[in-house]
Structure formats: structure tokens, C-alpha cells
Amino acid sequence: MDQFTQFDGLGLAGLVRSRQVSPRELVDATIERIERLNGRLNAVVHPMYDRARHQADGDPGPGLFAGVPFLLKDLGATVAGVPSSHGSHFFDGVVPDHTTETIERLQSSGLVFVAKTNTPELGLRPVTESKRLGAARSPWDVSRTPGGSSGGSAAAVAAGMAPMASASDGGGSIRIPAACCGLFGLKPTRARTPAGPGPGEYWSGLAIEHAITRSVRDSAALLDAVSGAELGAPYEVRPPGRPFLQEVGADVGQLRVAFHWEPAFPAEVHRDCIAAVRDVASLLESLGHHVEELAPNHDQDNLAQAYIKVIAANCACTIREAEAFVGRRSEPGQWEDSTWLTAMLGRALPASEFILAQHALQIEARRLAALYRDFDVVLTPTMAAPPVPIGALDPPPLEAFGLELVARTNLSAVTRLPRAIRRVAARTLGWIPFTPVANFTGQPSMNVPLVWNEEGLPIGTMFTARFGDEAVLFRLAAQLEQARPWAERRPRLFAT
Numbered sequence: 240m241d242q243f244t245q246f247d248g249l250g251l252a253g254l255v256r257s258r259q260v261s262p263r264e265l266v267d268a269t270i271e272r273i274e275r276l277n278g279r280l281n282a283v284v285h286p287m288y289d290r291a292r293h294q295a296d297g298d299p300g301p302g303l304f305a306g307v308p309f310l311l312k313d314l315g316a317t318v319a320g321v322p323s324s325h326g327s328h329f330f331d332g333v334v335p336d337h338t339t340e341t342i343e344r345l346q347s348s349g350l351v352f353v354a355k356t357n358t359p360e361l362g363l364r365p366v367t368e369s370k371r372l373g374a375a376r377s378p379w380d381v382s383r384t385p386g387g388s389s390g391g392s393a394a395a396v397a398a399g400m401a402p403m404a405s406a407s408d409g410g411g412s413i414r415i416p417a418a419c420c421g422l423f424g425l426k427p428t429r430a431r432t433p434a435g436p437g438p439g440e441y442w443s444g445l446a447i448e449h450a451i452t453r454s455v456r457d458s459a460a461l462l463d464a465v466s467g468a469e470l471g472a473p474y475e476v477r478p479p480g481r482p483f484l485q486e487v488g489a490d491v492g493q494l495r496v497a498f499h500w501e502p503a504f505p506a507e508v509h510r511d512c513i514a515a516v517r518d519v520a521s522l523l524e525s526l527g528h529h530v531e532e533l534a535p536n537h538d539q540d541n542l543a544q545a546y547i548k549v550i551a552a553n554c555a556c557t558i559r560e561a562e563a564f565v566g567r568r569s570e571p572g573q574w575e576d577s578t579w580l581t582a583m584l585g586r587a588l589p590a591s592e593f594i595l596a597q598h599a600l601q602i603e604a605r606r607l608a609a610l611y612r613d614f615d616v617v618l619t620p621t622m623a624a625p626p627v628p629i630g631a632l633d634p635p636p637l638e639a640f641g642l643e644l645v646a647r648t649n650l651s652a653v654t655r656l657p658r659a660i661r662r663v664a665a666r667t668l669g670w671i672p673f674t675p676v677a678n679f680t681g682q683p684s685m686n687v688p689l690v691w692n693e694e695g696l697p698i699g700t701m702f703t704a705r706f707g708d709e710a711v712l713f714r715l716a717a718q719l720e721q722a723r724p725w726a727e728r729r730p731r732l733f734a735t
Contacts, residue, residue: 243268244399244734247454247726248307248461251402252349255299255306262295262306262351269308269353272400272734279381279732282394284313284372285322285355294351302349303460309350310404312392313372314358315441315448316342325561326360326369326388329573333565340433341448341465345405348464356404357391360575361557362446363550365415365671366632367391370575374629377419378730379696383626386416392451393420399734403457409446410550411621411674417451417686418621418699421728423716424451425458428707429681430476432465439473442553443597445678453726455716459483462709477707486713494715496523497533497611498618502672504543505665512620515690515698519618522689526722530618535610539672542603546675547664548588548596554578555585576639576646577663583646600679607680608706615711619673621686621699632666673701683709687716688725695731 243265246254254260270288277283291308299305311318314325317339324330338346346352357367357375367375367390377385378398385394389406393416396404406413408426417424432448434440441447449465452458463482468475498520500513520530558578562568571579611617634642642663668675677684684703692698704712720726 246402247452248304248402248457249454251307252304262299263292265306265308266291266295266351266353269401272398273354273395276398276400276732276734279376280378280394280398281373281375282357282385282391282398282400283310283354284324284357284391287321287352287354290321291351291353300349302347303464305349307350308353308401309345310392310395310401311342311352311355312358312389312405312407313355314362314388315339315407316355316405318342318352321355323355324371326358326362326371327574327578328371329561329565329569337436339437340435340469344433344465345461353401356389356395358388360578361554362388362407362409362412363554363578363581364388364632365411365667366627367416368629376629377626378732379421380626381732382628383696384419384629384631386419386626388412389451390416390419393417393422393424396420396451396453397422397730398732403450403452403461405448406451407446407448408678409442410546410678411671413449413451414621414674414684414686414699414701415671417688418697418701419626421688421691421697421725421730422451422453423455423458423685423687425449425462425685425709425712426677426683427462427466427709428476428683430472430474431462431683431709433467433469433472435469435471439471443549444681445549445675455713455720456484456487459487459713479710483709483713486710487717489714491711491714491718494528494615494711495613496520496528496530496616496618497614498530499532499534500620501534501537502623503535503537503539503676504546504668504672505539506623506669506672508620509624511625511692511698512623515700516618516620519689519700522719522722523618526718533610533614535607537603541599543664543668545596545599546668546679548593549600551581551585552588552593553585555582558582571647576643579646580642604680607676616702616704616715619701619703621673621701623670623672625692625694625696625698627670632670634663634666638662677703680706682706683712685712685716687719689719689723691728
């Protein structure tokens, strides 16, 4: 079973079909690795071991991933009868009575759900640190974050606990942890994967579910398993011309690639991230692609304010919906201060300001579509800096005290976004000024792990394609995976 980590999800499924290994053996191996490594990583927060063993002892079925272990993010990925904390104490003791459509489709593919993974409260932070679940840590360096909000999933996959795990992305929460942990992470086109049975979209269409994987083909096959129209959805994206898995290894041709490292929000971009883009641009040229630098000239301050307003309004809505689901009103102190402050800002926003913020993001999406009309993909850094130490995005003690005072007393000063809250927002968005663009444009976007810095930390590079064109991303990613393989790179803390 030490060979477990040499296979991706499709590889393990092949072993199950050929009876070289049983689903129960794979599940037991996954559990053993979680138990051995999780004390140092805090990647897994809710075991589902008995359920997984029971499923593994049955008929694996005909699904593409029949018998393969899989981990679920403890946010959004709802399974009936399994607690879901969303990273918050507010949901303690609450057990959902339904399974979401995405999870139903994953189950139909034959995956065996073994455990749920760490996430920050409501997925609001780009690091996986919460009072409810504690900090998840990177297997590359346990003093550093694995990113967020799907950081538990990324840390677990990077450490070899499982070959893949579910993730969701409203501002980069698939691509950020994939970048921090040296993994492949694709955010699909808006509406490519289902949001049901709840609202037709989350975070005003910014958020979508998919997965973090080690291999490109696993990501493609998982997207084939879950994508497609769902009953009652407000809209749907045009279906692909053929299965995404068939794009992996297909001829990519000569692509026109634009590249830059200009952030969409105010930020200073680290030299390692700039060097990574230059390096990958040279790699693309060596593969025969046309590569051209093209600056987007973002209106950074206005975009940052618009994005914050949309997130804040949605945070206020999420708390209202959580109260209705749990059956009780919430008070300051039942949520983390940063969550409560964000919701306070959202509640204070006039409806017209929220719509204006949405329009600002939509107008920028149209401008960018026209700017990159003649290019197949756009290459940027995934992050503005390498993975940060645990706690690096927390406010300093005096600032934290002021924020706590505002949150606990419900002071109306928060409605004017005082300087302390501006600093918190700037500190967060300054680390992730690239990923949210594809969330408000709705385009597919992927982190590809091609570069590591002198400290041995992964430095992500991100490719974004036209709306609806995941196919070109999978073809390009497969070419890059072959040109510069990453699957055999092992972090300091690994299953074997």
C-alpha cells in the first residue's frame, strides 16, 4: 500500500477495476495516513470513517471513480446526516438533512467520502485559520499557510492523504491553496457545476464548486462527473463539445498567450511571483506558443471597493440564511470578529450601492473580454507573494482590539469602513489581487504548479481562458504537465 501515493484518482480506479486492490484497502490506507499526519497539518476536521468503510465493503459499481477515496471541504459540500461546520461555532450540533447536487453527482461517480477538510469561517479568508477549527498548515512548511479557503483539502492532497478533494472558489479559494501547496486547481466557468438544491448562485455568481487534484486528468474527469444543467437553475453554460477528459493529451496547437503581473487590487507583487511568470512565459515560447506582454490597466481602488461591497452584502445574507437554517438569531461574539464586521458592512450598504458594485465588476469583465479578444489564455501570478506564515494576515494586537470592540458593540462606525477595516481588507486583498478577477468575469481559470522558489515553496502561475473554454485550459495544462512534471515533487511532510 506504500504505492498508493504513486497513483492519481483515475489510476486507483483502474486498480480497483482490475481487482489489484479493493476499495476497503484504499479507504483503510487513507485513514491510516490521515491519522498519522493530521496532528501536524490539521487538514481533516471531521472523520467519516465508518460511513466510508461501509461503502467500501459494498459493490463499487460502474462509476469512473468507483472505490476511490475522496475528501470533502467542510463548506458547501453538504452530505445528509453528516455535520457541516462551515468553519463556525454557530453551526455546532447542526446536522443537514439533505445532500447537495454536486455531492450527489460525485457519489454517482463511485467516490468514497472519507472525511471533511478544514476551512475558515464561511470561507471568507484566503488562509485556513478559524477559531472553530484552528489553523491548517502546509506540508511544505508547517509554519506556513496552505492557503484558503480550501486549505484543508489542499494540505491533505499535497501530503498524500488522498489523491483529490473537493473545493470551492469565490475569490480564488481553489487556486490559492493549489498555488500554496503545489497542486493543480481549476475554477470552472460560472454555472458549469450545480449549486442546488439551494439558491441558483452563491456570492452573486462569484462562487463555484470543483476540486483540487494532483493530476490534470483527475480534474477533467471530476468536472465531467459533476458538470451539466440542473433543474431550476437560473441559467446554464454551453456544454462542451466533448468530455473534458478527452482534452487531456489532445493537440493544443499554437496558442496566443497574453501575460502580465499587474494586480487587479492595490498590491506589491513579490519578485518570486514575477520571476515565475517570466519563467513560464519562456517555457510557453519553447513549446511553440505566441507569448505577448499586455497590461490590463485595472482601476485598482475602485475594483477593490466594489469587490469588498459585493462580498460584504453576501456575508450579511449568508448569516441571515444561517439563522433561518439553525433556527435562532445570532449575536456579536457567536461569529468571528472579521466575519461579523463584514456582515455589518453588508447590512449597512444601500441596495443601490450593492447593485452599483456589481455593475462595476460586470463592466470590468466586459472591458477585459474586449482587451483579450485575440488571445486564447492570459498568464499571471496566482498570488502576489509566496505562502505566508500562519497568522500573517491577522491584524496586530491593538488593531485587533479595536476591531473586536466595534464588532462586539455593533458600533455604527463600521458602516463608514473606518481605516482599521480598510487596512484589514488591504492586507487580505494585497495577497490575492489576481484570483478574484475570474470570479467576477465568470471565466475558467487554473493554477498550474510549475515553479518552486529557493526556499522550496511552490509559486503558482495562473491561466485564464475565455468564458466557457475549459477545454483549452485542460489541453494546455496537460502539455505543461508533460513538459515540467510536478506529481513526483514531495513536500517535507508526506504520506511515505
